[in-house]
Amino acid sequence: xVEIFQKLKRLFFLNKILKQLKQSDKSYMKxxxxxxxxxxxxxxxxxxxxxxxxxxxxxxxxxEDKYSSGVYGVVIVKGGGKQDPSDATGIAHYLEHMLFKGTxxxxxxxxxxxxxxxxxxxRMYDDLGETIDPDKRLRIQxxxxxxxxxxxxxxxxxxxxxxxxxxxxxxxxxxTSNDVIAYFNQFPPxxxxxxxxxxxxxxxxxxxxxxxxxxxxxxEEKNRAMDNPFRKFIEEYFVHFWKKHPYGQQTILGTVxxxxxxxxxxxxxxxxxxxxxxxMYLLLAGNFNSNEIKPNIEKTFGRLKSGPEPKFVSVxxxxxxxxxxxxxxxxxxxxxxxxxxxxxxSHKDTEKIQVFKNLLNxxxxxxxxxxxxxxxxxxxxxxxxxxxxxxxxxxxxxxMPKLVFQTFRGAENLVIEQIxxxxxxxxxxxxxxxxxxxxxxxxxxxxxxxxxRLSYALEVVNxxxxxxxxxxxxxxxxxxxxxxxxxxxNKYFDKNYLVYQSRMGFPKxxxxxKPPYEAIKATNSEQISAYRASLxxxxxxxxxxxxxxxxxxxxxxxxxxNYHLYHNTNxxxxxxxxxxxxxxxxxxxxxxxxxxxxxxMIGNANYTFNALKEELQKIGATINFFSTGDYFGLNxxxxxxxxxxxxxxxxxxxxxxxVRKEDEKKLxxxxxxxxxxxxxxxxxxxxxxxALREFAMWGQNSSFLTxxxxxxxxxxxxxxxxxxxxxxxxxxxxxxxxxxxxxxxxKSSINKHLxxxxxxxxxxxxxxxxxxxxxxxxxxxxNDKKAVQSQIHILISGGDMVLDDRLTARTFNKYFGSGxxxxxxxxxxxxxxxAYSAYGIFQIPWYLDGKGYFRGFIGTQTxxxxxxxxxxxxxxxxxxxxxxxxxGIKSGLLQxxxxxxxxxxxxxxxxxxxxxxGYKVNPNLLYKSNYESVTFNNVVDFYNExxxxxxxxxxxxxxxxxxxxxxxxxxxRLIEVDKKDIFN
Numbered sequence: 001x002v003e004i005f006q007k008l009k010r011l012f013f014l015n016k017i018l019k020q021l022k023q024s025d026k027s028y029m030k031x032x033x034x035x036x037x038x039x040x041x042x043x044x045x046x047x048x049x050x051x052x053x054x055x056x057x058x059x060x061x062x063x064e065d066k067y068s069s070g071v072y073g074v075v076i077v078k079g080g081g082k083q084d085p086s087d088a089t090g091i092a093h094y095l096e097h098m099l100f101k102g103t104x105x106x107x108x109x110x111x112x113x114x115x116x117x118x119x120x121x122x123r124m125y126d127d128l129g130e131t132i133d134p135d136k137r138l139r140i141q142x143x144x145x146x147x148x149x150x151x152x153x154x155x156x157x158x159x160x161x162x163x164x165x166x167x168x169x170x171x172x173x174x175x176t177s178n179d180v181i182a183y184f185n186q187f188p189p190x191x192x193x194x195x196x197x198x199x200x201x202x203x204x205x206x207x208x209x210x211x212x213x214x215x216x217x218x219x220e221e222k223n224r225a226m227d228n229p230f231r232k233f234i235e236e237y238f239v240h241f242w243k244k245h246p247y248g249q250q251t252i253l254g255t256v257x258x259x260x261x262x263x264x265x266x267x268x269x270x271x272x273x274x275x276x277x278x279x280m281y282l283l284l285a286g287n288f289n290s291n292e293i294k295p296n297i298e299k300t301f302g303r304l305k306s307g308p309e310p311k312f313v314s315v316x317x318x319x320x321x322x323x324x325x326x327x328x329x330x331x332x333x334x335x336x337x338x339x340x341x342x343x344x345x346s347h348k349d350t351e352k353i354q355v356f357k358n359l360l361n362x363x364x365x366x367x368x369x370x371x372x373x374x375x376x377x378x379x380x381x382x383x384x385x386x387x388x389x390x391x392x393x394x395x396x397x398x399x400m401p402k403l404v405f406q407t408f409r410g411a412e413n414l415v416i417e418q419i420x421x422x423x424x425x426x427x428x429x430x431x432x433x434x435x436x437x438x439x440x441x442x443x444x445x446x447x448x449x450x451x452x453r454l455s456y457a458l459e460v461v462n463x464x465x466x467x468x469x470x471x472x473x474x475x476x477x478x479x480x481x482x483x484x485x486x487x488x489x490n491k492y493f494d495k496n497y498l499v500y501q502s503r504m505g506f507p508k509x510x511x512x513x514k515p516p517y518e519a520i521k522a523t524n525s526e527q528i529s530a531y532r533a534s535l536x537x538x539x540x541x542x543x544x545x546x547x548x549x550x551x552x553x554x555x556x557x558x559x560x561x562n563y564h565l566y567h568n569t570n571x572x573x574x575x576x577x578x579x580x581x582x583x584x585x586x587x588x589x590x591x592x593x594x595x596x597x598x599x600x601m602i603g604n605a606n607y608t609f610n611a612l613k614e615e616l617q618k619i620g621a622t623i624n625f626f627s628t629g630d631y632f633g634l635n636x637x638x639x640x641x642x643x644x645x646x647x648x649x650x651x652x653x654x655x656x657x658x659v660r661k662e663d664e665k666k667l668x669x670x671x672x673x674x675x676x677x678x679x680x681x682x683x684x685x686x687x688x689x690x691a692l693r694e695f696a697m698w699g700q701n702s703s704f705l706t707x708x709x710x711x712x713x714x715x716x717x718x719x720x721x722x723x724x725x726x727x728x729x730x731x732x733x734x735x736x737x738x739x740x741x742x743x744x745x746x747k748s749s750i751n752k753h754l755x756x757x758x759x760x761x762x763x764x765x766x767x768x769x770x771x772x773x774x775x776x777x778x779x780x781x782x783n784d785k786k787a788v789q790s791q792i793h794i795l796i797s798g799g800d801m802v803l804d805d806r807l808t809a810r811t812f813n814k815y816f817g818s819g820x821x822x823x824x825x826x827x828x829x830x831x832x833x834x835a836y837s838a839y840g841i842f843q844i845p846w847y848l849d850g851k852g853y854f855r856g857f858i859g860t861q862t863x864x865x866x867x868x869x870x871x872x873x874x875x876x877x878x879x880x881x882x883x884x885x886x887x888g889i890k891s892g893l894l895q896x897x898x899x900x901x902x903x904x905x906x907x908x909x910x911x912x913x914x915x916x917x918g919y920k921v922n923p924n925l926l927y928k929s930n931y932e933s934v935t936f937n938n939v940v941d942f943y944n945e946x947x948x949x950x951x952x953x954x955x956x957x958x959x960x961x962x963x964x965x966x967x968x969x970x971x972x973r974l975i976e977v978d979k980k981d982i983f984n
Contacts (some may be wrong), residue, residue, distance in 0.1 A: 047447050049467040056306040057278025063285035070899030071286035072450040074184040079274035081252035082178045088266045090254015093176040095267050097214050104205040105531040107159045114154035121147045122264040129261040145517045148212040152520035155209050156527050157830050161820040166888040167191040168895025179390040179462050188898035189287045190541030200300040216833030222253050223789040229683040232507040233330045237500045240326045241339045245315040256510045276307035283457045285450040320496040329505020332683040334401050339498040342393040346463035351476050352488045357383045358435045364617040368418035374601050376669045390462040408501045423489040432482050434617040440474045441620050444573050519832040526884050547922050550911040555743040562732040562760040566908035567743040576739025578636040583732035583763020585630040590708045592627045594670045595724040599625035601666045605656035621646040630765035632728040640740045651753030659718040674713040689791025691982040692955040696780050699772035705984050732763035736908045773797040777972030778953045783960040790865045790958030796854035796950050806844050807930035812942045813841040814889045834868040835860045848918035862962035879943050886936040894931040
């Protein structure tokens with residue numbers, strides 16, 4: 001007890017609290033816990049959810065949030081990939097794609113004539129599934145293609161997406177997991193009635209049109225997954241962990257063989273069984289009035305048909321028999337996983353297991369596994385509880401042995417030793433209570449954003465939890481005792497577990513051949529279905545904009561010359577965040593990346609690293625260095641109750657940082673991280689694509705060439721890195737604070753504790769380089785023999801932009817290449833099935849007086865590379881003009897401004913950036929004016945002035961053996977590069 005009082009005195013802790021602490025250490029932690037818990041529960045009470053069922057059995061969850069500028073809408077269906085037929089894996093995911101294609105009324109000009117061809121297509125796919133002979137299969141596929149072309153004459157592509165975007169919808173997407181399928185997006189509150197209509201209608205008589213075209217898109221998604229160096233590793237782990245259950249014996253994307261033999265019949269059967277009202281959930285979270293919208297929810301979602309209760313798989317898994325070991329070669333470096341069976345999250349032990357996990361890994365870096373990584377006893381180690389699902393639970397421990405002189409077994413033993421410490425109770429009461437406090441803080445922070453409510457809704461759906469269970473989480477965590485965690489640790493983490501070891505190797509990839517299909521013509525892309533026209537009759541609420549006022553919604557104070565404070569209020573809870581930003585980053589000083597890593601592994605004159613982190617965690621605080629290309633600094637988070645204490649500790653840390661002798665071995669970790677970075681790059685196609693793009697765009701200023709080399713990192717000693725931190729702290733400093741403390745209190749604390757240096761140098765950040773694109777059509781090519789999918793980046797140099805062009809660029813982007821309704825997405829993905837991901841935007845300069853440029857991307861199967869590039873260049877050379885779209889684009893962009901208000905935690909930094917960019921007012925006011933007046937002619941003029949007839953540069957990473965290089969050279973001067981050209 002005396003030791004704690006001495007520490008508190010040294011750190012100038014509040015005298016008032018010192019007088020109160022005449023109790024034991026445990027009582028001190030309990031007092032802090034109770035204080036914070038009361039404020040958290042007060043906020044949780046405000047974030048209430050009303051849950052009820054419609055007459056058809058559909059479950060409705062309504063979460064009003066007056067602080068939200070928009071509404072987040074989600075429809076959840078229980079089922080997921082685990083319910084796929086074993087001979088048709090991937091069906092649930094493929095069906096998710098098809099439910100964007102419309103219904104008998106939506107997405108068609110004449111369904112009854114279209115249906116003749118669609119029925120024939122369904123029968124032909126059944127025949128295809130029963131046919132083995134390659135020639136016969138090809139003939140069937142060509143017949144399907146002919147029918148698909150005929151059926152497409154009636155389809156209106158992307159009509160569903162265009163409706164949602166036209167009402168200001170953003171983030172339109174869906175996902176399929178093992179247990180559920182979810183469809184979601186954000187939209188303005190005044191459009192809630194239309195959203196309810198459209199998102200219920202999509203599940204009434206859906207039509208699986210353009211099936212063959214979308215199948216190629218799913219292939220491309222599969223290709224992208226195969227190029228992910230770790231996906232195969234995890235999938236193979238699942239195969240051996242889930243020996244019987246579909247979690248391991250099937251994949252959500254499905255096998256290549258099953259994708260080659262899709263069944264529309266089985267897809268319809270899946271829809272009929274699982275997409276019934278009594279198996280579906282509607283979540284609405286945001287700014288609305290529940291009583292006002294309930295009648296319309298009943299009118300819209302109440303019309304969905306209910307059905308028999310779906311049958312769900314029930315497959316038991318047997319315990320492991322001792323230590324079961326599987327060895328493979330799949331990853332760029334050595335990786336290991338220890339897998340233990342635990343109950344699913346519906347079990348009464350779940351929260352106790354979560355506390356167990358956080359004792360091993362947590363955000364404060366105080367966990368037992370965290371220490372193994374920081375002290376360089378392992379390269380990395382993490383506990384992961386997301387590898388299970390609704391049926392079965394799992395706790396996995398992923399670890400990376402050190403690059404040299406450490407065996408898999410030695411690394412595994414270190415992980416097991418930490419688990420044994422918890423099983424034996426070898427951890428302090430203070431540590432235990434502080435970990436629980438951090439868990440509750442993370443829970444509270446998670447409630448701030450309406451989009452995060454989906455994760456809580458999935459807890460309700462998957463694990464049969466009530467919202468009372470969700471909101472009582474802090475109380476549940478608070479009630480857990482040390483003996484409870486010791487008990488579950490011994491109960492579930494015994495000698496029976498799976499060990500999966502992966503040494504360096506190259507997993508086999510299935511390479512698909514480009515099908516000989518003719519692309520659809522999409523003759524009705526500008527048509528409007530009768531259903532879409534009928535939506536105009538649905539009344540809308542009042543369109544209301546709530547733009548932030550940088551003078552009223554936040555405060556600015558000048559602390560001193562080149563020292564700034566931006567302050568704004570946290571309206572939701574008692575957690576503050578503070579960012580101290582120094583005006584230099586890795587673009588000007590590449591060593592800052594490693595300086596920040598070292599800074600996050602040391603203590604100061606008063607505390608070792610571990611002691612410092614533990615003292616901070618006791619009061620629910622974290623302090624961490626960060627580095628970006630433009631800035632270096634410190635992120636601080638904590639409870640406002642302990643703001644003074646936290647800032648005092650942060651100030652002392654900054655002014656007395658110390659690398660102890662035991663910390664010096666952590667320098668080896670910096671070298672290893674640099675080496676690992678290079679190893680990952682050699683296997684990750686997307687990283688290679690980004691490096692080639694940066695080389696084409698910025699030349700030797702590419703971040704992959706200006707970063708410190710591994711040899712340079714090896715020469716970085718503690719004195720050099722500490723000097724880099726000290727140098728960064730001598731630059732212009734900006735503090736961003738969000739919390740409940742007044743601006744005067746915050747300013748006073750900064751003056752007292754956080755002014756480490758005076759006479760600060762002015763910042764040049766953010767730093768931008770001169771474009772290095774060639775003045776002739778150029779193709780850069782990097783040969784990746786292992787690539788299944790080509791990474792294609794397309795760049796066009798731009799010039800200085802006047803304000804009007806800057807504003808119009810957003811409308812051009814929406815029309816040309818941003819979103820599912822844009823020309824690029826429709827032409828490249830929807831019509832030609834050449835990519836899963838395809839986009840193109842004109843990148844406006846950060847500063848108002850900077851130069852813009854065009855950047856586009858296609859991810860396509862390697863043997864489709866030439867076709868994809870050709871199709872994209874056709875759009876760039878002669879942009880199709882569809883003036884009827886401008887009304888919907890303008891309406892959607894204008895209404896999306898309603899939900900564009902920055903989150904309260906990013907408000908101050910956003911305002912600072914506007915000021916630094918050169919804006920005199922909130923730029924959304926300028927965009928509003930632009931959206932109201934912009935015409936299609938303005939979009940065409942923008943294209944003519946900034947895109948048309950301007951030389952382009954194409955950067956391609958792909959497999960040379962699968963690409964017609966002669967055809968590729970026809971696009972421009974071909975320059976082949978190798979690794980040393982794009983990576984240092």
